[in-house]
Amino acid sequence: MSTTRHHERTAGQPVLKVTGLKKAYGAIQAVGGVSFQVQPGEIFGVIGPNGSGKTTLFNSMLGQITPDEGKIELNGEDVTQLGPLELNRRGVGRTFQTLQVFGKMSVRDNLIVAAQEHQGSMFSRMFAPGDSGLGKRADALIDQFRIRHVADKKAGELSYGQQKLVDIAMAFMSQPDLVLLDEPCAGVNPSLVGGISTLLKQLNQNPQIGKHSSFVVIEHNMDFVMDLCHRIMVMVEGRVMAIGTPAEIRSNKQVLEAYLGS
Amino acid sequence: MKKFQILAWGIAAAILMIAPPFLKNYGIYLLSYWMVFIIATMGLNLTVGYAGQKSLGHAAFFGMGAYVVALMMKAGLSFWLGLPAAALICFVVGIILGFPALRVQTIYLAFATLGFNTAVWLVMRNEEWLTGGTYGINGIARPNFFGMSLEGNLAYYYLVLAATVIMGLLLLGLLRSPWGKAFTALRDNPIRAESLGINTRSYTLLSFAIGAAYAGIAGGLFASLVQFIEPAPFAVGSSIMMYLMVVVGGPGYFLGPVLGAAVGVILPEWLRFAQAWYLFVFGSAVVLLMIWLPDGLLSIPDRIRAKRLAREASAARAASAMGAKV
Numbered sequence: 001m002s003t004t005r006h007h008e009r010t011a012g013q014p015v016l017k018v019t020g021l022k023k024a025y026g027a028i029q030a031v032g033g034v035s036f037q038v039q040p041g042e043i044f045g046v047i048g049p050n051g052s053g054k055t056t057l058f059n060s061m062l063g064q065i066t067p068d069e070g071k072i073e074l075n076g077e078d079v080t081q082l083g084p085l086e087l088n089r090r091g092v093g094r095t096f097q098t099l100q101v102f103g104k105m106s107v108r109d110n111l112i113v114a115a116q117e118h119q120g121s122m123f124s125r126m127f128a129p130g131d132s133g134l135g136k137r138a139d140a141l142i143d144q145f146r147i148r149h150v151a152d153k154k155a156g157e158l159s160y161g162q163q164k165l166v167d168i169a170m171a172f173m174s175q176p177d178l179v180l181l182d183e184p185c186a187g188v189n190p191s192l193v194g195g196i197s198t199l200l201k202q203l204n205q206n207p208q209i210g211k212h213s214s215f216v217v218i219e220h221n222m223d224f225v226m227d228l229c230h231r232i233m234v235m236v237e238g239r240v241m242a243i244g245t246p247a248e249i250r251s252n253k254q255v256l257e258a259y260l261g262s
Numbered sequence: 263m264k265k266f267q268i269l270a271w272g273i274a275a276a277i278l279m280i281a282p283p284f285l286k287n288y289g290i291y292l293l294s295y296w297m298v299f300i301i302a303t304m305g306l307n308l309t310v311g312y313a314g315q316k317s318l319g320h321a322a323f324f325g326m327g328a329y330v331v332a333l334m335m336k337a338g339l340s341f342w343l344g345l346p347a348a349a350l351i352c353f354v355v356g357i358i359l360g361f362p363a364l365r366v367q368t369i370y371l372a373f374a375t376l377g378f379n380t381a382v383w384l385v386m387r388n389e390e391w392l393t394g395g396t397y398g399i400n401g402i403a404r405p406n407f408f409g410m411s412l413e414g415n416l417a418y419y420y421l422v423l424a425a426t427v428i429m430g431l432l433l434l435g436l437l438r439s440p441w442g443k444a445f446t447a448l449r450d451n452p453i454r455a456e457s458l459g460i461n462t463r464s465y466t467l468l469s470f471a472i473g474a475a476y477a478g479i480a481g482g483l484f485a486s487l488v489q490f491i492e493p494a495p496f497a498v499g500s501s502i503m504m505y506l507m508v509v510v511g512g513p514g515y516f517l518g519p520v521l522g523a524a525v526g527v528i529l530p531e532w533l534r535f536a537q538a539w540y541l542f543v544f545g546s547a548v549v550l551l552m553i554w555l556p557d558g559l560l561s562i563p564d565r566i567r568a569k570r571l572a573r574e575a576s577a578a579r580a581a582s583a584m585g586a587k588v
Contacts, residue, residue, distance in 0.1 A: 062457070088459035100454040102447055104514070113443040117459035125440040132440045157571065174459065 013076050015040050015178050015214045016061070021070035023056050030056040031067070032238040038178070043204055043215045045229035047222070049259055053238040054218050058182055061216070062094055063087045075177060089118070093176035093213075097183045099163050103156025107147060107166050110155050111138040115173035134173070141169045145199060161192045168196065172203055172213070181217045185224050193221060197228050226250065234259060282419055290415045291487070296527045297426040298484045303507045303519035304433050305476025310505065311513030312437065313469030314449025315363050319375035320504045322382035323352045323474040325496025327481025329386065332399045332491055341405035341486060348478040356474025360467035379498050386493040398492030402485050422483055429476060434516065436472070445469055449514070510551060512558025521559050 014037040023031045031053040038044045048054050060067045063083040072080045074090055082090070102110050108131075116125065116132040125132065142151050145165045150158055155166055164184070171179050184200070185193045204215060219225045225232060226246040234241040234255050241259075242252050249255055282290050306320045327348035334344035362374040386393045393399070404413045405421075412418045436442060447455040448465050456462050485491050503526055511522025529547075533540040555561055 084453075084457045085459060085461060088457055094457050096454070096457075100451055102450045102454070104450060105443065105446060109443060113440075113447050113460070114458045116440040116443065117461070119440070122461065122464060125444075126436065128440050130438045130440070130443075157568075170458065 014038055014073075015042075015075060016216065017071075017073040017076075018057075018061065019071045019073075021057065021060060021067050021072065023053075023060055023065065023067045029238050031060065033070070034235070034238075034240055035070075036233055036240065036243060038214050038216060040214055041204065042231065043200070043217065043229045045225040045232040046216060046218045046235060047220070047225055047232060047259070048235035048241075051237075052235040054235055055182075056238075057235070058180060058216075058218055062092070062180060088174070088176075091174075091177035093171035093174060093179040095167055095171045095179075095181050095184060097186055099160070099167055101155040101163050101166050101170070104154060106152050107155050107158070108135075108138055108142065108151045110166055110170055111141055111173050114170035115175075118174045137173065137175075141172060144202065145169045160187060161189055164188055164192070164196070165199075168199070176213055179213050179215045181215055181219075183219055184217065185219055185221045193224055197224055200228060278423060282416060287415050290419050292528065292531060294415070294419045294422045294487050296523055297422045298480050298487060299504070299507065299523040299527050300426055300519050301429050301483065302477045302480035303504055303511070303523050304429060305473035305480070306504050307473075307508050307511075307513060307515075307519050308433065308436075308445065308476070309469045309473035310508050311515070311518060312442070312445040312449060313465065315360075315466060315469055316368055316372040317359075317375045317470065317473070318372045318498065318501045318505060319359060319379040319382075320473070320477050321496045321498070321500035322379040323356065323477035324481040324484065324500070324504075325382065325386055325491075325493070326352055326355065327478030328485040328491045328496070329393055329399070329481075330478070331482035332402045332485045333392070335403055335486075336399065341403075341482075345479060345482045348482040349475040350478075352474040352478030352481075353471045356471035357467050359474070360470035363466050363470065364463055376498055376501070379496075379501050383493055383497050386496060393493070396492055398490055400490040402489045402491065404486045404489070418487060422487065425479065425483060429479065433476075437516065441465070441468075446514075506548065508558075510548065510558055512560030515558065515560035518558055518560050525559075 016038040018037070019035050021031055021034045022029070034053070034057055036044070046054050046057065056065070059065045061072055063079070063086065066081065070080070071078060074087070074092065077090070079087060079090065084094075088094075102113065105113065112131050112134050115134050115137070116128075119125065119132045119134065120128060131138070139151075142148050145168070147162060147165055147169070150162055155163060158166065164187075168181070168184060171181070181200075184196055188196065200215065200217075203213065217225065217229060226249075229246060231243060231245055232249045233243045234249060234252075236258050242249060242255050244252065278293075282293060285293070302320065302324050305323075306317065309315050309317050309320075330348040330351055331341060331344035334347060335341055359375060359378055363371050366374060387395055389395070390397070404411075404418050406412065407421065410417070412421050437445075444455070444460050444465050447458070447460055448462050448469070452462050481496075484495075507522030507526040508518060509522070510525045511518030511520065530540065530544055533543050536543045551559070555565075557564070
């Protein structure tokens, strides 16, 4: 099974293009016709109150649910019907709202397993070295995330904050074109929030692992979102209320009334 | 590898190589029997312990391996042809059995595999024209190895020992390859694994197929060891016993099957002094083990380590609280 990415982006093409996405659960329209684009290297935030459809939108983009209507394009390829596996093979990384590390593996092995399936064919991997030739890349991320001192420990033995860092680092191991981050600050000590923001900016602006990724971030921590994101989309009741820069969103009266407050 | 581990492996190898000639025939036979079950449960450990698939159909593959080798040898074919054929047939059937695992998990998968075992056992019992039914197949020969007869118990023991070492090394290589990590990822968190590009469908099927191939080889060796096979040792009860061996040894620990098979094969022999009470003693020992060591015997060092880490963390918290007060 080949693991090479199928589509190369042409100049000026968005990494992610969502058009008229709709998803209903019975009578409830969770997402009602959402459209937006994410440009190469852009950090795109999605905010909105609980029940605004953020998670449904995220799950649709990640292939976990199939939308009722609309189209999702990745680097120009229609990926609306693809599942998580195929999306990952096409260069989509993700984190989950809750911790999803492999607790019985070492931190280093967690990073290696996060990218090994992008190396060679399934058959060749049976005879490949244990680190799949990814040791250097894993070490670079371990240093960047400052988790060298726990690199050989089992991930399940680390503190919540350390596991969160491992979890985020895993999403970047395969050098994805697009990373979807689902509440990266959820449950994290406030002192670590700034650290995560700095790391994500580093990975976006000056990636040591040699790839310029675009991010889509769902997060409730407004300071974090406003500081990190280039553009922000506000969702309310399954629809897009506004898209703009952090400054534009902060000064948008509709958004202030509906979500941010005074 | 640590010096202690190298020393332990060296001592174990020396004992297994040197001791058998000093044992009685039954002792040698029992050691061979133990190793056959080590091979079978190494495969089940891959399926259950590493890949996390609940299989209660392993004895069916063990039986299929035994019948394939026995029937091929009865047809005049070489044992050395029968053994790979047993592995290959079990591998293919293992892939087929893996398909239910793509749809159901946990106890439902256990019942699906249990149903498979029952069906295979019924074929072994009812299709007399092929398997001899309850009369079985007797007079199964032991092979020659480059002209050297392995007919004697001691010679055959060394063949089984060599096969156990080879199968163990192959499994170790597999577990240390990216496949090993993929199996563990599949067991620990299949949703996360899939989001990282791990083809959970393929690895699920492979875990069944490779585990089944191990059982097939063990079954082939078993046929020539006991020289008479009939359906009884391949019934659902044997699958449950093999599962117990994996759980008792420690699922997901490489050496778990070595200890687990010892508990399943050798411990009952040691408990013979208890005569009619032996099953009661054995059953009670298993119950107590499951209460205190649900992750198996080999989890003891991990449990000690976890307790030490918890103690250290608690001491650090206390010290930090004291510092804050001062």
